[in-house]
Amino acid sequence: MERLRIFPESAPVKLTLETKASSPAALALARRGPGGDQALGDRPLAWKDGRAVLHLGRLPRGYYELRDPAVPEALPLAFVVTFDPAARPKVDPASARVATDGAIAWLVRPDDFDAVSQAMALCGAAWVRDRLSWAEVAPARGEFKWAERYDRAADAQRRAGLSVVTVFHDTPPWARADGDRKAFPESLRDAYDFGRALAEHFRGRIQACEIWNEADIDVFAAEPADRLAAFHKAAALGIKAGDPRVLVLFNSFATPAKAFGELYFENEVGTYGDAYNHHLYQPPDKHPQVARWHLELAARFGLGLPFWVTEAGVHLPDAGGRLREGDRWKQADFVAKSYARSLDAGIDRHFFFIFPYYKEGAVDFGLLDRDLGPTPGVAAFATMSHALGRATPLGTGLAGADDVAAAFFDAGPWRTAVLWRDAGPKEVLLPTPDPAPRGLTVTGEEIPLRAQGGAVRLTVGPSPVYVLAKGLKPAVERSRPAPVSPLPEPGLKETVLRIALPRPLASFRRQRYALEAGAVQEAEVEVWHFGAAPLIGMLRLAVAAVDPARGAPTVRVEPAEAAVEAAPMGVVRIPIRLHVPPEGTAGLCRVTARVAAGDRSTAAACVRVAAEAKGAAVRVVSALPLAPSAWASNISGNGTSRLTAAEGGGLRVESIFTRPGDRWSYPVLAFDPPRDLSACTGLRLRVKVVQAAEGLTLRVQVAEPGGASYLTQDGIRPKAGDVTEWRVPFADLEHGAFSSEDPNGRLDLDRVARILVGANQSGDRSVFEILSMEAVAER
Numbered sequence: 001m002e003r004l005r006i007f008p009e010s011a012p013v014k015l016t017l018e019t020k021a022s023s024p025a026a027l028a029l030a031r032r033g034p035g036g037d038q039a040l041g042d043r044p045l046a047w048k049d050g051r052a053v054l055h056l057g058r059l060p061r062g063y064y065e066l067r068d069p070a071v072p073e074a075l076p077l078a079f080v081v082t083f084d085p086a087a088r089p090k091v092d093p094a095s096a097r098v099a100t101d102g103a104i105a106w107l108v109r110p111d112d113f114d115a116v117s118q119a120m121a122l123c124g125a126a127w128v129r130d131r132l133s134w135a136e137v138a139p140a141r142g143e144f145k146w147a148e149r150y151d152r153a154a155d156a157q158r159r160a161g162l163s164v165v166t167v168f169h170d171t172p173p174w175a176r177a178d179g180d181r182k183a184f185p186e187s188l189r190d191a192y193d194f195g196r197a198l199a200e201h202f203r204g205r206i207q208a209c210e211i212w213n214e215a216d217i218d219v220f221a222a223e224p225a226d227r228l229a230a231f232h233k234a235a236a237l238g239i240k241a242g243d244p245r246v247l248v249l250f251n252s253f254a255t256p257a258k259a260f261g262e263l264y265f266e267n268e269v270g271t272y273g274d275a276y277n278h279h280l281y282q283p284p285d286k287h288p289q290v291a292r293w294h295l296e297l298a299a300r301f302g303l304g305l306p307f308w309v310t311e312a313g314v315h316l317p318d319a320g321g322r323l324r325e326g327d328r329w330k331q332a333d334f335v336a337k338s339y340a341r342s343l344d345a346g347i348d349r350h351f352f353f354i355f356p357y358y359k360e361g362a363v364d365f366g367l368l369d370r371d372l373g374p375t376p377g378v379a380a381f382a383t384m385s386h387a388l389g390r391a392t393p394l395g396t397g398l399a400g401a402d403d404v405a406a407a408f409f410d411a412g413p414w415r416t417a418v419l420w421r422d423a424g425p426k427e428v429l430l431p432t433p434d435p436a437p438r439g440l441t442v443t444g445e446e447i448p449l450r451a452q453g454g455a456v457r458l459t460v461g462p463s464p465v466y467v468l469a470k471g472l473k474p475a476v477e478r479s480r481p482a483p484v485s486p487l488p489e490p491g492l493k494e495t496v497l498r499i500a501l502p503r504p505l506a507s508f509r510r511q512r513y514a515l516e517a518g519a520v521q522e523a524e525v526e527v528w529h530f531g532a533a534p535l536i537g538m539l540r541l542a543v544a545a546v547d548p549a550r551g552a553p554t555v556r557v558e559p560a561e562a563a564v565e566a567a568p569m570g571v572v573r574i575p576i577r578l579h580v581p582p583e584g585t586a587g588l589c590r591v592t593a594r595v596a597a598g599d600r601s602t603a604a605a606c607v608r609v610a611a612e613a614k615g616a617a618v619r620v621v622s623a624l625p626l627a628p629s630a631w632a633s634n635i636s637g638n639g640t641s642r643l644t645a646a647e648g649g650g651l652r653v654e655s656i657f658t659r660p661g662d663r664w665s666y667p668v669l670a671f672d673p674p675r676d677l678s679a680c681t682g683l684r685l686r687v688k689v690v691q692a693a694e695g696l697t698l699r700v701q702v703a704e705p706g707g708a709s710y711l712t713q714d715g716i717r718p719k720a721g722d723v724t725e726w727r728v729p730f731a732d733l734e735h736g737a738f739s740s741e742d743p744n745g746r747l748d749l750d751r752v753a754r755i756l757v758g759a760n761q762s763g764d765r766s767v768f769e770i771l772s773m774e775a776v777a778e779r
Contacts, residue, residue: 252310388416395477
């Protein structure tokens with residue numbers, strides 16, 4: 001694997017060097033690891049016509065660097081020696097848990113497809129994730145022109161023995177009158193036809209298809225989850241028609257998005273997919289919390305499916321096509337901790353984001369540098385996949401060492417303990433009956449271990465270590481979750497319903513449609529029939545309160561039922577009317593449509609609707625203080641903030657960021673003792689952006705004394721100079737996975753400890769003012 005400088009330990013290391021400048025007479029070789037560097041002497045070079053071939057022979061596993069002794073400030077040439085494929089535990093690809101996002105069709109030159117694919121396989125990935133653009137391969141309706149690079153990427157990954165999941169998340173402009181590529185196609189037939197063509201074209205070369213990426217955030221989508229659900233059903237039917245062996249993945253959640261997730265699965269999309277799917281960009285110690293949120297959401301809707309994480313990455317700043325020295329080792333440690341935490345939490349397949357070099361903004365996510373050379377993270381990935389093997393979680397905890405993180409796995413030929421201690425080095429005793437345990441550093445170097453008295457003694461620190469031995473047992477064994485029965489298939493699965501309301505009424509942020517109080521709203525139920533025989537049935541509609549505790553539904557739908565006849569591969573549109581009461585506010589309602597034919601029925605189509613009278617009045621319960629002395633600065637470590645009085649009153653927030661990375665600033669208004677806001681329904685703010693930074697998004701957080709924080713998921717993006725009135729209903733706030741878990745799963749408004757008003761941004765400097773902030777109640 002000379003191209004990527006990744007070698008199995010049984011193969012001699014051979015490197016071909018080229019230079020257009022100086023030609024050093026020798027390079028200093030060192031093996032580098034979390035335990036320190038090992039100097040291995042100078043290696044002479046013989047140059048000819050600007051090239052030199054360096055034969056280093058067989059070397060033990062680890063991460064290596066070659067440096068020019070005469071130019072110590074020059075960047076080193078890195079390479080990795082890792083496990084032989086034959087020495088790895090045998091893992092069935094169908095049940096393999098270790099995977100990586102490769103995106104080679106988009107991120108790698110076609111001439112390097114084979115090298116990168118073989119490197120991912122050598123490092124132990126059984127599954128990889130790739131990309132495809134629907135708009136690119138379908139220039140017109142019914143016309144498919146598969147770009148050569150997609151075929152070459154699929155072929156290279158197949159040659160490497162990899163299983164591939166591909167994802168797409170764009171709509172061709174021709175599929176919508178407005179050309180919006182983040183919105184779903186107007187015709188569900190287009191979704192079906194594309195899914196079928198995709199599966200047929202790549203038959204045997206892709207094993208799974210992920211229908212849309214992160215549709216819960218407006219970076220990738222522009223319509224509520226009811227529109228995604230109908231699109232998913234149609235595309236999934238097409239994929240299964242093209243190749244029934246292809247697994248269908250649900251949209252990957254970017255965040256634990258409550259309203260989005262509930263609406264998505266209220267549309268009974270659960271039988272149209274083979275795996276639940278979400279992403280992880282939280283620190284590893286938050287992985288179990290995020291997993292529990294998704295597992296609980298799935299359980300509420302009866303989804304007995306495998307759980308995949310198709311992206312799990314860490315934000316680290318790019319430094320000219322590579323990670324900085326310290327960040328290279330942070331990434332390596334993240335790899336080991338992320339897989340251990342996620343797989344132990346119940347995730348069935350976990351993909352690191354991302355194997356090739358990939359710079360997004362100022363952040364470098366890749367395990368490879370821009371020159372395709374390896375980081376220590378490559379060695380960490382290869383070591384993790386070898387140590388975990390089939391990665392069946394056994395439990396956590398090390399007896400007598402509560403301050404040590406410990407996750408245990410059945411690897412197949414052995415059991416593995418993954419151990420680390422963030423607080424610093426500590427000697428621990430690990431019980432094992434195995435007389436010959438093995439220890440590995442995060443990059444694969446052997447740690448000398450000696451079993452004595454039925455245990456092994458070793459030092460554990462912030463960088464994870466692996467112990468491979470028979471008979472290892474956790475302090476707390478993992479309880480096996482009760483099996484969930486598969487959802488019953490709808491009898492009319494090949495018929496997809498969609499309730500169509502005018503797009504201007506849709507709120508992506510709130511995952512609902514806003515209706516005018518006292519009005520009659522015209523809408524349609526679209527019945528898309530993808531079956532081979534004609535459909536004759538009855539459409540039935542119903543309205544229910546989303547939260548029955550807040551009262552009975554006040555919106556009325558008519559007709560309550562209507563006859564339906566649809567030809568094979570045809571569509572019918574049935575007009576409906578939503579009657580909204582004139583008085584006050586109509587609570588959040590769920591409108592559900594379903595078609596029945598005899599004892600068979602379709603999956604439901606649902607929308608959420610709410611209505612407010614024009615100029616709906618609120619009463620001010622309490623004006624909240626905006627004096628700078630009442631607030632405390634709260635900003636990410638790469639920036640500074642200054643809180644001053646705004647001209648004319650209010651709070652002025654200036655945030656300056658000088659280094660790359662996650663950029664946020666959320667000043668805190670704390671209440672001691674906690675404030676009772678249970679008589680309020682939300683906050684009303686007036687804000688003004690004085691200087692907008694790129695990507696500036698304002699959000700509000702409300703926190704409980706225990707640290708659980710609830711926030712506006714998408715926030716607002718005012719233009720510089722505009723004064724914006726911003727209403728934040730408490731009912732719309734969602735729990736933030738970055739914060740502490742909340743035992744009762746809801747915001748307790750009778751004990752509010754903190755209110756945070758701030759921003760996320762990608763630019764360097766922002767200034768905004770909070771001109772007023774009030775706790776209000778609807779009249």
